[in-house]
Amino acid sequence: MKRTLLILTLLLSGISFSQDAIILSQENANEKGITPLWPKCDRSRQTPTQCFDQKLRNHIIQNFEYPEIAMNEGLSGTVTVEFIINKKGKVEVLEVTGAHRYLQREAIRIIRAIPKMKPGKWGEKPIAVAYTVPITFRKPQ
Structure with missing residues (x-):
């Protein structure tokens, strides 16, 4: 009976962790042409990847605020x-x-302010795409 329960548990856990948990890294997503679509990038002359990168860069610059306590x-x-x-x-x-x-709190605030977009798709199925972004804080002179 214990052996049967163990086998059943392993089978069910394998099913629950199947393809729904796939997350592609930015590099893999770019290679496969899977990029989330930033608002208005569908009307851009750039590729979706180039548009995403440009919009992300602009978003960080426009929303950047040096925390006063960090400055002090x-x-x-x-x-x-x-x-x-x-x-x-x-x-x-x-x-x-x-x-x-x-x-760190300011960097999180900036990233969380990214607008909702159309997710990347693998075929017809939406997929999560992972990104790593460095944000450098230099105290203003």
Whole structure:
């Protein structure tokens, strides 16, 4: 009986972790032509990947605010944010590393402000795509 339960548990866990949990890295997604579609990139002359990269860069620049407390304490450094654009086109922050926590909070705020977009698709199926973005904080002179 115990052996049967063990086999049944292993079979069910294998089914539950099947293809629904696939997350492609940015490099793999770019190679396969699977990129989330940033709003208005469908009307761009650029490729979806180029448009996504440009819009992300512009988003970070436009939403960047040096935290006042970090400025007062003379904090600077690079924060690396790992996030995914999930199967629904929404941002999910996975991990944040580097620099001080005040700078990390600002980097998270910037990334979470990314607008909802059309998710990347593998065939007709939406798929999550992972990104890693470094954001450098240099204290203004």
